[in-house]
Amino acid sequence: MTGDTARALLRDAGTTLAAAVATALGTLALVPVFTDGDWRPPVLAAVVAVAASGLLLRVAGAALADRLGPGGTAPGWWTTLVILAVPFGQLVVLTSVLTALFAPEQAWGGWLPTSESLGDLGAVMADGTVEMAEQSTPALPLTGLVTLTTLLAGLVAVAVDLVAVGARQPALAGLGLLVLFCVPVSTVTGTIGVLPVAAPAAGLALLLFADQHRRLGRRSPEGRRPLLGAGTLTAVRTGAVAVVLGLVVGAVVPTLTEGTFSGGFGGGGGGSSTGTALDPAAALQGQLTLDEPVDLLRLNASVPDPGYLRVVALEVYDAAEGWTIGNLDGETGVADQPELAPLPGQRGGRPVDALLTALGHEDRFLPVLYAPQAVDVAEPDRWRFDPGTGTVFGRDVSTAGQTWSVAAVEPRPAPEELVAAAPLEPELPLVQRYTALPDLDPGVDELVASLTAEAQTPYERVQAIYGHFTDPANGYEYSLTTEPGTTDDDLADFLRLRQGYCEQYAGAMAALVRAAGVPARVVLGYTPGTAQPDGSRVVTSDDAHAWVEVYFDDLGWIPYDPTPIDTDRAVELPWAPRPQDLEVDPRTDLTTAPLPVPSAPAPRDQPTPQDVPAPQAAPQEAASWVPTALRTAGVALAVLAVAAVPAGLRALQRRRRLATGSPAALWDELAATALDLGRTADPARTPRQVAEALAEAAEPGGGAHRSGRRPHTRSRVAAAVARLARAEEAASYARPGSAPVVGPELRADLATARRGLLAAAPRGARLRALLWPPSLLAGLAAALPRPRWGRGTARRS
Structure with a gap:
């Protein structure tokens, strides 16, 4: 070598x-x-x-x-x-x-x-x-x-x-x-x-x-x-x-x-669901349109009072989008683990086994009982389990026509266990994940502060918030048709108007619990349906429901249901009893299609309950154009930055040639300038012949001068180009070691020749030479190693 x-x-x-x-x-x-x-x-x-x-x-x-x-x-x-x-x-x-x-x-x-x-x-x-x-x-x-x-x-x-x-x-x-x-x-x-x-x-x-x-x-x-x-x-x-x-x-x-x-799953809308399925998003707004109930599932359980059927947990809250799904871990198949969702600390619960059959149900999310330990379903490798949310979801498969069994252990905490649950450290990933909130309306923060002022433990804070929604004296009403709000904050509107359905109740309670520093999320699923003469239960679209899960130390996720639904549909939760006199429309409070978004109504006066601070309406900021202007300016800067890349590379190429300082490099830079301006040279011509052509092209016609300098006459440009050509010839044909030394004069000749060519070129040609110089591509092609058949101006870049 x-x-x-x-x-x-x-x-x-x-x-x-x-x-x-x-x-x-x-x-x-x-x-x-x-x-x-x-x-x-x-x-x-x-x-x-x-x-x-x-x-x-x-x-x-x-x-x-x-x-x-x-x-x-x-x-x-x-x-x-x-x-x-x-x-x-x-x-x-x-x-x-x-x-x-x-x-x-x-x-x-x-x-x-x-x-x-x-x-x-x-x-x-x-x-x-x-x-x-x-x-x-x-x-x-x-x-x-x-x-x-x-x-x-x-x-x-x-x-x-x-x-x-x-x-x-x-x-x-x-x-x-x-x-x-x-x-x-x-x-x-x-x-x-x-x-x-x-x-x-x-x-x-x-x-x-x-x-x-x-x-x-x-x-x-x-x-x-x-x-x-x-x-x-x-x-x-x-x-x-x-x-x-x-x-x-x-x-x-x-x-x-x-x-x-x-x-993603979190996109809201109906993109993540198909057929008769829950829309995996809970917005705090809407005008609900109900169809005739559809039979979705048949449930055969080992106990007469099975709990909720969980479908998906919503963990991300946004003031505009409501509650949406976070990231689901798809690494674990339902058959990969001996216990899918064991209770924390190996605590006991109530064992429940169930066999579910899809009647009209079609969804990529699989309804399961609380704390599923095992799920037996056809094609188990296509059904994944997310341990963080207890969600079972399919890949390229749905529940249509499926029958599956679930073995679960429902959490049954005693009230004294909840009272004894200690606060969680704020630095824990689970706490940070499930207490994350955007900036809330000041009225919402004031409400949380007033409700939890005397609470000493997480359980007391949660009970105070839960009681706010379930106490009849506070005037919350169940309604499938809600009054439109007067602000851009649906949570604040619901807390002020106090009228809505389960998505709004669950979403509002979960947000308030998070604001109180306790991990919470919204869960979509079904109440256990109506008992049949044969002992089974039929779950219809009327049983679609939303509720809240709150995390307690060493106890795990515990359900709360603040919605005043009919007692025949409600699931008994001993730690969160509800008033017995609440009777509402027994029909569903979740639609099987994406929630419609109402158009913005004209502001109207609404009475404000005395015990809740009225949320501040979103001010009409005089500077609302600032974000749009910043975004537009940013995009413009990005476009200009991309457009400036060729010019920057060309400037680097010119600086490299000037720093090299050899006659060949200076001649190549002059040739590149001519090429950028649309003037190509015959490679068979000698440097002197090329110099004559370039001098002819550098007519002073457009050369009245830019930037205050004197026009470059044809004679000065021609003399400068001629000296560059002679230096190139001397360097190309001189004996080794006897090439002429380049001094400041020859660099000045290059500057004179370039200015003459630029001054004589049309404005459009100069602009094209700046934004998209053709010599860059020519230089890249010339830089690729290839057989050397001889010397010439085409050999350099």
Whole structure:
């Protein structure tokens, strides 16, 4: 291996390392996409594997080149083959890494892919695509999602390595980091933090540094490359500017508001349900339209009074959207665990077994009893269990035509156990997850404070809030047709108007319990239905219901039902008794279709009960245009930033040539300027002939001067171009070591020639040259290694 080849490999090794570190920094943009960092080790393994395999393949290619050509000079076809083989080999290694991490069972040695292991890997990725539809950000790092994330990071690493090392354009490779940055920008609601912006910006800065250092770093006469050689300080300044701009732009540019990968369970609406199913969202508003009741389920239970049939728990509260589903953990199948939802502390409860048959029920959520220990259903591998919410949900399967059995242990806490339950530490993840609230109306906060002022324990706080809704003296009425509110806050409207159905009662109580510092959530499901002569029960659409679950230390989730439904439908909860004289319409208080959103009504006067502070109406802010203006400005900045990328790269290319300072580099920059302005040169013409054509093109007609400088006459431009052409010829044909030295005069000639060409070009041509310079693509094509058949102006970029 020759010295030149060794030095080239050393440069490639440095660029490879820079590309790998930059990609690793770019993956930190995904931090806000996941709830924790379990995704990072496999992603880092993929990036390292791609970099190492690329370097090894290039070293092997150089070693074989010694055998293919004299002095280590390989033929052109071999160079092209190596360029194509490296990314292909990296993809093979990436597939092996994915196999070893996520589908090793049927692979050779646990990592070498086979047809069977590739099938398993494809199944894991298919699960990942389903999990994308189920998850909202921040998402749980489920196996399928992590697999897809690792694949994405690996592909970006291959692309960055190919452009930075293979094409020798590290600066251009920085665009690959934009792919990673787009993930949080398009999926995360609200701010994404400093690290996801600063880390990719630092990665881009590193690639810019590698580009400058590779092209401009010079060796001393002793053969050593100085640490701060030519262009290095420029690279450092450029990198620092990139980081600062990343932080500034990241703080200004708004993020999208969806907050999901593909809608997710939490999207509200009816997208997550089909047929006769509960809409998995509980809004605190609505005008309910009832159809004739539909028989949904037949229930055969081991006890005469089974409790609620849980369908799904809603844990995310938003003032505008109401209660929605959070992220469901789809890692556990219903047949994977001996006990699905054991009670905390191995506490006892009431064992209940049930057999359920779907009559008219069709949903991807499976109704089950409280605290299910085991679920026996057809195709159990397609039914998943989320231990956090006790929800059973299907993948590409529904309850239609299904029969399933459930073995459960219903919680039956004694009142004294609830009274003794200690407050939970605020730092616990469960507390933070189930007490999260947006800013509430001041009237709501005042109501919670007044209700819980004398409560000493979590149970007392919950009982005070529960009593507020169930005490007839407080004037709450059950109604399927509610009066429209007068503010944009449905929770505040319900607490003021005190009229609604179960979704509103449950949603309001859960929000107030959270505001009191106790974990709570809303649950959708069914009351146990009507007893039949044969001992079974039939659950109809009239039995659809919503209630509240509150978490107590060492007791788990305990149901509360604040809705004043008919006693024949109500489930007896000894720790939360209800007044016996409440009789209401026995029909359902949940619709089987998505809840309609009423149009905004004109404000009307409503009486306000004396014991509840009236919520403050949302003020009509004079500066309501500010968020829209900021968002518009942010989008405009983002568009301008993207549009400025070609101009920035072209400026870097021009600065690199000027810093190199050779006659060839200055001549190439003049040729690039002419190409950007739409003037191409015949490669068969000599530099002097090209100079004559350029001087002819630089007519002073449009050259009345911009920026206050004097017009450049044709003679001055022609003289400058001629001197550049002579210097290029002298450098190209001079004996080795006798090339002319470039001084400030020749750089000044380049500036004169460029200004003359720009002044003579039409305004449209100048604008195109700035926003989309054609010389960039020409330079990229010229930078690709290829056989050298001779010298000429086309050989340089």
